[in-house]
Every structure is written in structure tokens, then in C-alpha cells.
Amino acid sequence: MGAGSGRLYVAVAAGGFRRYATYRAATAAGVFTNTVFGLILVYTYLALWDEKPQLGGYDQAQAVTFVWLGQALLAALAIGGGGFEDELMERIRTGDVAVDLYRPADLQLWWLAADVGRALFQLLGRGAVPFVFGSLFFPVALPREVSVWAAFLVTLMLAMLVGFALRYLVALSAFWLLDGTGVTQMAWLAGLFCSGMLLPLNVFPGVLGEVVRALPWSSLLQAPADVLLGEADPLGTYLFQASWAVALLALGRLVQSAATRRVVVQGG
Amino acid sequence: MAESSQPAVRDLRRGRAVEGVRAYGLIAGMWIRSTMAYRTSFALTTFGNFAMTALDFVAILLMFSRVDALGGWSLPEVAFLYGLSGVAFGLADLSVGSMERLGRRVRDGTLDTLLVRPVPVLAQVAADRFALRRLGRVTQGLLVLGYALVVVDVDWTAGKLLLMPVMLLSGAGIFCAVFVAAAAFQFVAQDASEVANAFTYGGTTMLQYPPAVFALDLVRGATFVVPLAFVNWLPASYVLGRPYPLDLPGWVAFTPPLVAVACCALAGLAWRAGLRSYRSTGS
Numbered sequence: 055m056g057a058g059s060g061r062l063y064v065a066v067a068a069g070g071f072r073r074y075a076t077y078r079a080a081t082a083a084g085v086f087t088n089t090v091f092g093l094i095l096v097y098t099y100l101a102l103w104d105e106k107p108q109l110g111g112y113d114q115a116q117a118v119t120f121v122w123l124g125q126a127l128l129a130a131l132a133i134g135g136g137g138f139e140d141e142l143m144e145r146i147r148t149g150d151v152a153v154d155l156y157r158p159a160d161l162q163l164w165w166l167a168a169d170v171g172r173a174l175f176q177l178l179g180r181g182a183v184p185f186v187f188g189s190l191f192f193p194v195a196l197p198r199e200v201s202v203w204a205a206f207l208v209t210l211m212l213a214m215l216v217g218f219a220l221r222y223l224v225a226l227s228a229f230w231l232l233d234g235t236g237v238t239q240m241a242w243l244a245g246l247f248c249s250g251m252l253l254p255l256n257v258f259p260g261v262l263g264e265v266v267r268a269l270p271w272s273s274l275l276q277a278p279a280d281v282l283l284g285e286a287d288p289l290g291t292y293l294f295q296a297s298w299a300v301a302l303l304a305l306g307r308l309v310q311s312a313a314t315r316r317v318v319v320q321g322g
Numbered sequence: 323m324a325e326s327s328q329p330a331v332r333d334l335r336r337g338r339a340v341e342g343v344r345a346y347g348l349i350a351g352m353w354i355r356s357t358m359a360y361r362t363s364f365a366l367t368t369f370g371n372f373a374m375t376a377l378d379f380v381a382i383l384l385m386f387s388r389v390d391a392l393g394g395w396s397l398p399e400v401a402f403l404y405g406l407s408g409v410a411f412g413l414a415d416l417s418v419g420s421m422e423r424l425g426r427r428v429r430d431g432t433l434d435t436l437l438v439r440p441v442p443v444l445a446q447v448a449a450d451r452f453a454l455r456r457l458g459r460v461t462q463g464l465l466v467l468g469y470a471l472v473v474v475d476v477d478w479t480a481g482k483l484l485l486m487p488v489m490l491l492s493g494a495g496i497f498c499a500v501f502v503a504a505a506a507f508q509f510v511a512q513d514a515s516e517v518a519n520a521f522t523y524g525g526t527t528m529l530q531y532p533p534a535v536f537a538l539d540l541v542r543g544a545t546f547v548v549p550l551a552f553v554n555w556l557p558a559s560y561v562l563g564r565p566y567p568l569d570l571p572g573w574v575a576f577t578p579p580l581v582a583v584a585c586c587a588l589a590g591l592a593w594r595a596g597l598r599s600y601r602s603t604g605s
Contacts, residue, residue, distance in 0.1 A: 083514035090520035093540065094528045098385075098392070101535040105389040233363060239370035243377060252381040259387045 062159060063167040070138075070171025074179070081179045084129060088184040092125040096192055110256035115195040116283045120254050122188030123279050126181030127210075130173045131217040131274050133245045135238060138169045139225040143238070146228040155314055162222060162306055169218045177210075195283055202281070205288035209278040212295035216273040219302030220245070226306065229313035250276040256285075270298040342445035349449035357454055364455060371458030375412075378530060379404060379466055393535035398474040399562055400532065405467025406554035407529035410493025411522070412460035418448045418498050419456060421505040422522075425515040428508060431603040444593055447505065474562070482561050488579060493553035495582030499589035500525065500548065506589070506596035525550045533559075533567035541567050552581040 074081075096118055103114045112120065128134055142165060145151045154161055189196065197203060224241045228234040246252055248271035255266050255276045266272060273295040280286035357364050382404065386397045395403075424447055427433040436446045476482065504518030511517070525548065533541050533555045545551040545568060552574075559566045560575030 077513060079511050079514045080516065083511070083516035087516045087520040087524065090524045091527070094524060094531075094536075097536045097540070098531050101393045101531070102385055102389060105391060109388060235363065236366040236370065239367070239374065243370075243373055247377055247380070252377060253384050257388060258384060 059159070063163055066159075066164060066167035067171035067174075070168040071175045072171075074172050074175040084180045085183045088125040088128065088180065089187055092122050092184050092188055095121045095124075096188070110254055111285065112254065112256065112283070113195070115193045116285075117254070118188070118192045119194040119196065119283060120250070120279050122185045122192075122194065123282065124251050124275055125188070126177070126185040127213070127275055127278070128251065129180045130177040131213055131249075132169075132173075132176075132221060133217070133242075133249050133251055133274055135242045135245075137217075137221050138165055138172065139221045139234075139238065142222075142225040143228040143234045146225070147232055147234075161314075162303070162310060165222065165225075166215075166218050169221075170214060173214050173217075197282065197284060202284065206278055206282045209281045209288070209291055209295060212292060212299055213274050213278055215299040216270055216295055216302065219299055219306055220270060222306045223302065223309060226309045226313050229316055245271055245274070248272065249274040250279065254279070256280075270302060273298050338442060342442035345441040346445040346449045349446060350452035353449070353452035354454050368455040368458040371455050372462045373458075375408065375459045375462045378527065379462070382530065393532040395532040395534070395564075398470055399564075400530070401466055401470035402474050402562065403532065403554050403558055404530040405463055405465075405470045406489060406493065406558060407526050408463025409460060409467055409490050410463075410553050411497050411526040412456065412463045413490070413494035414497030414501060415459060415522075416453075416456040417494075418501045420449070420451050420453060421447055421501050422515050422518055423447075423450060424505045425508040425512045428512045428600070429603070433600070434602050443597060444502070448502075476561060476563075485557055485561060485576070489554065489557045492578035492582040496549060496553050496578070496585050497522065497525070499582070499585035500550075502586075502589040503592045506592040509596035509600050521548055525553075529554050538568075545570075549581050549585065552578040 099117045099121055100114060103109055103112070103117050107113065109117075129136060132139075142151070145154065151161075154164070157164070188194065197206075221241065224234070224237055227237045231237060248255075248266045248269050250272065255263060255272055257263075258266055267276065277286065277291050277295055281288050281291050379401075382397075382400060385392060386400075390396070392400060424433070427436070427447070427450075433443075433447075436443050439446065500521050501518070504515075504521060507517065508515055525544070528536065528540075528544060529550055533551070536544075541551070544555075551567060555567055556570065557575045557578055558564075560572070566572070566574065
């Protein structure tokens with residue numbers, strides 16, 4: 055990849071960022087809603103940890119931190135949907151994707167850049183406020199060392215890659231299914247359940263817990279949270295997330311090349 | 323003159339209401355027919371709707387796999403709260419849940435099409451894209467409520483049995499009012515439809531847990547500001563023989579129908595104010 059194409063993808067990412075930045079009222083509404091959901095969850099978690107202190111190896115402050123981190127990452131990582139995938143699916147359904155394929159840019163990298171821009175905006179514009187609110191009004195467990203925060207930022211970037219790779223596969227399914235509503239819904243369900251958004255994965259009992267912690271979705275919330283909370287070794291976490299990112303992105307490439315061979319451009 | 327016009331106005335109002343319900347039925351029926359053209363897709367999305375809401379209950383089951391009580395309430399009692407809230411919200415979501423699309427119609431100007439038709443706008447917006455798949459949510463709530471009724475330890479009396487359908491319908495009414503008020507707010511804040519989610523989806527999530535779990539201010543807000551406590555917390559406390567939140571007197575358990583009517587009236591006023599303030603995009 056030359057400097058020229060590098061600049062192209064940076065521009066695409068900046069476009070993705072700016073595009074979401076224009077929806078100010080929607081962002082404010084999202085901040086409000088994430089804060090309210092955070093409040094509801096925090097109280098249920100506090101009741102749960104009251105009943106069983108040290109549940110899943112977390113103390114109450116760590117559980118509270120987990121809630122607000124989840125609210126901060128929900129939109130950024132599009133765990134419950136709302137990323138680029140609906141748009142790409144629509145372009146596949148209408149055939150507009152043929153135009154994208156003729157661009158002198160790589161389809162997967164193009165959408166990755168756009169999604170990274172979107173994710174960064176959602177993280178800063180929408181995620182930061184509920185997280186700060188939670189940290190101010192509830193007992194949280196935040197690290198003092200800059201190195202832990204730096205390690206956390208690395209896990210966030212890897213989480214964005216894994217999240218994108220999963221949703222890219224979901225979007226490509228439209229080449230075969232045309233109507234991707236069912237697949238999108240199943241992907242949201244898996245994302246919410248297996249990422250820790252419903253309940254931290256370390257609270258899941260027995261084998262179920264072991265399975266969900268090994269799946270790629272645990273890279274989205276559980277892995278960054280455990281690094282931030284000092285519960286996981288950063289290097290091991292990077293390795294886990296990066297392995298899933300590489301595997302899923304490669305699978306995305308394979309599916310993409312199989313899919314684009316199917317494209318038949320209609321019309322004269 | 324004034325005396326003679328009063329009944330006429332009332333007749334006119336009643337006429338509008340009947341006309342609104344009729345129009346709602348016609349539009350909803352049209353959307354059901356169009357949905358049924360793709361039966362597989364309908365079955366899949368209904369199942370998805372069912373599964374999506376079931377996740378919340380799975381989370382509660384997972385919690386109870388590690389503890390015996392939450393805020394002092396057992397699993398059957400929490401399931402009772404969950405089922406009541408789920409069915410009431412599901413019914414409201416099924417009947418007027420489409421109203422959350424109003425902001426989009428205001429933005430792109432397609433609301434104007436509805437204004438020129440000789441049919442109440444509220445009925446048109448509420449029935450717009452009527453989504454029968456939302457029965458998935460109602461079904462899921464009914465299943466959990468059924469499970470709760472089987473396992474929960476209650477001394478059933480005629481009063482308690484009678485309160486059950488009253489609770490569900492009043493709860494649905496209260497949630498409908500929240501949906502309509504939120505839609506009215508979208509006339510002002512066009513792309514802030516997500517604020518509504520905090521009160522609708524957030525409200526039903528909150529009601530799934532015992533009131534003792536939440537900070538007093540939140541319980542006060544859910545009782546006196548947006549009276550969601552009347553959907554299940556208060557009547558369920560009566561049925562289960564639990565102390566009432568905020569030490570409210572015993573008779574409040576029987577007030578949900580009144581609260582629902584008052585909420586719907588207020589939401590109706592908010593809707594009319596919103597509609598009157600509407601300025602088309604003019605494009």
C-alpha cells in the first residue's frame with residue numbers, strides 16, 4: 055500500500071467521522087439514553103454484587119466500571135447494530151456495490167476505514183460522556199498508571215478490528231440472501247450476549263462461561279474491560295484479539311472474492 | 323347558541339375518534355397483508371423479535387444461577403415483574419411502537435402527505451408500518467408471565483385475579499402514552515428519537531427488577547414523573563404481599579386504570595401541541 059492509497063483511507067475515515075458528527079441532536083439523544091441504561095444496569099449490578107461480593111472475581115467498583123464501559127462501547131463497536139453493515143447490504147441488494155468494485159480502492163479496506171472513522175466519533179461523541187458521568191457519580195475502579203490506559207487503548211483498537219470483521223461477514227451474506235434482516239438480527243443477538251453487554255462473561259457459569267470467553271465477541275467488551283480493570287495480562291489479550299481479527303478479516307477476504315465473482319451487473 | 327353547539331362538538335369529537343380507530347384498523351390491516359406476502363421473512367423477524375427480548379430474561383436467569391435473591395426478591399417474583407412489564411410494553415409497542423419513525427417523516431417531509439388526508443394524523447402515524455412481528459415480544463412476555471404464575475407463591479383471591487388483566491391493559495395504556503408523548507417531542511427535536519428509548523425500552527427494563535434495587539430518586543421519578551411504577555411495581559406488590567415502594571398507601575395498587583387514562587389524556591394534549599407547532603420542511 056503506497057502513501058497515496060494510505061492518504062485515501064485516512065480521508066475515508068475522516069469522512070466517516072465527520073458524517074456522524076453532523077447528527078448533533080441524535081448524538082445528544084444517544085448520550086442521554088446510554089446514561090439512563092447505564093443507571094438502570096448499575097443498580098441491578100450493585101444488587102447482584104451485594105448478594106454475592108467478588109462475583110466473577112470483580113468487586114463492586116469493578117462491576118460498576120464494567121457497566122459504564124459497556125455503555126461507552128455499545129455504539130462505538132456497534133455491538134447492538136448500527137454500523138456500516140446496513141448500508142453495505144443495501145448497496146449489495148440494489149447492485150450499487152458494482153460501482154464500489156470498480157473504484158481503485160479495496161472494498162474491505164474502504165469500509166474498514168469508514169467504520170473506524172464512525173467508531174472513533176461514537177467513542178468520543180457518544181461514549182465518553184456516559185463513562186465520565188458514571189465515574190463521577192459511582193464508585194469506579196480506574197487505573198492510575200498511564201501504561202494501563204495505553205494498554206487499554208490498544209485493546210480498543212483491536213476490538214474495533216474484530217467488531218468490523220464480524221460485521222463485514224454479516225454484510226457480505228447479502229450477496230447470497232439479498233434480505234439480510236435475519237442475519238443482522240442473529241448477529242446482534244450473538245454480539246449482545248457473547249460480548250458481555252448483558253452480563254460480564256466472567257459471571258457466566260461453568261462451560262457456558264468458558265465457551266463465550268473463547269468466542270470472538272469477547273474481544274469487544276470483556277477483553278478491553280479486563281485490561282482496564284487489571285484482571286488480564288495485556289500481551290495475552292492482544293494475542294487473543296489479534297488472532298481473531300486476522301482470522302476473521304482473512305475469512306472476509308475469502309468470502310468477498312467468492313461473492314464478487316457472483317456479481318452480475320445488470321443493464322445495458 | 324353555545325348550549326346547542328356543545329353536543330354537536332362532542333358528536334364531532336366522537337366521530338373523529340371512531341374514524342381514527344377505523345382508519346387505524348384499515349392501515350394496520352394493509353401492512354399486515356403486505357407483511358404476509360413474505361411469510362418466511364415474517365416468521366424469521368417475529369422469532370428475532372422474540373429472541374431479542376428473551377435475552378433480557380436469559381440475563382436474569384444467569385444472575386439467579388449465581389444468587390438466590392435480587393434486592394430481596396426471588397426468581398419467581400422477579401419473573402412475575404418481568405412478565406407483567408413485558409406484556410404491557412409489548413402490547414403498547416405492537417399498537418403504537420411505529421410512532422418512533424415520526425422524526426424521520428418530519429425530516430424528509432413525508433408527514434405532509436398524512437396531513438392532507440381526511441383521517442386523524444395520530445391514527446395514521448400509529449398504524450404506519452404496523453409491525454405484526456412485534457407479537458414476538460408479547461409472546462415472550464406471556465411465556466415468562468405464565469411461568470411466574472405457575473411457580474410464584476401467592477394466595478389468590480378474586481381481587482388479585484381481577485387485578486391481573488386490569489394491570490396488563492393499564493400498563494399497556496401507560497406505555498402507549500409514553501410512546502405518543504415521545505413522538506410529540508420529535509416535532510421539536512427531529513432526530514432525537516433515541517431519547518424515547520430511554521423511557522420506553524429503558525422503562526420496561528427497569529420494571530423487570532424489584533424497586534428496592536434502585537436509588538430512591540429513580541423510584542420517585544418512575545412513580546411521580548413518568549408513572550411507570552403503576553405498570554407493575556405497585557399492583558405486583560399488592561399481589562405478592564410485598565411492602566409498597568416509597569411507603570405508598572395500599573389503595574394505590576388499584577389506581578393503574580386512572581393513571582393510564584390521565585397519562586393518555588396528557589399525551590394526547592402533547593401530541594396536539596406538537597402537531598400544531600409543526601412547520602413543514604417546505605422542500
